[in-house]
Amino acid sequence: MSAELDPVALMKKQVGEAAAAMVQSGSIVGLGTGSTAACMIQALGDRLKSGDLKDIQGITTSFQGEVLARECGIPLTTLDVVDAIDIAIDGADEVDPNLNLIKGGGAAHFQEKLVEAFAKKFVVIVDSGKLVDKLNLNFLLPVEVVPKALNPVTRAIENLGGHCQLRMGVKKAGPVVTDQGNLILDVKFANGIDDPATLSATLNNIPGVLENGLFVDMTDLVLVGEVIDGKPSVREIKK
Secondary structure (H helix, E strand, O other), X not given: OOOOOOHHHHHHHHHHHHHHOOOOOOOEEEEOOOHHHHHHHHHHHHHHHHOOOOOOEEEEOOHHHHHHHHHOOOOEOOHHHOOOEOEEEEOOOEEOOOOOEEXXXXXXXXXXXXXXXXXXXXXXXXXXXXXXXXXXXXXXXXXXXXXXXXHHXXXXXXXXXXXXXXXEOOOOOOEOOOOOOOEEEXXXXXXXXXXXXXXXXHHHOOOOEEEEOEEOOOOOEEEEEEEEOOEEEEEEEEO
């Protein structure tokens, strides 16, 4: 089956286009990372090329997103020269019923949180498989760690009940290295995460931790892509 006819690929394209349609001319836009966010970036580029959208500037959350945004003709800026971000759009690895998230499957959660925390509106785009009753039962929690602090941070997280594994590279010898030059610990708590806000604060207070992948009380809207009876559709979830 070709990508053009693949309902899952079409669904990702539709949810990306639905999010891109929310962006207004003159906006500063936070551009997320990952396959669904890539569809959104491409849709924004198409709107710019057609003249439907004008005078936007993007702030990317990863080097990958920066490359794609430039390819799509989206002008870029940075956090240190703007007063505000009007809307940020990004994917997620898990979304719980309170719209708390686990992000960081692409090892970009530090820059993602930095951008999305300062956005006036944060829109999450996912497929229905990312909706869960409780975080961390299926997806590991990424924690970005300064390399020299790897061992003490690992011990501290294990004392909290988390099982840690260092994320290793694919088609690369050695561990994954983030855009900030740090390492990623993927953490599993046996019974999932009962209190994301408290755990997030506790993890970030461990010396050597740059940021964790819990996004708590940040999400304004979730656009969920689904394939129903072989046809892609998009629905909204709000708090």
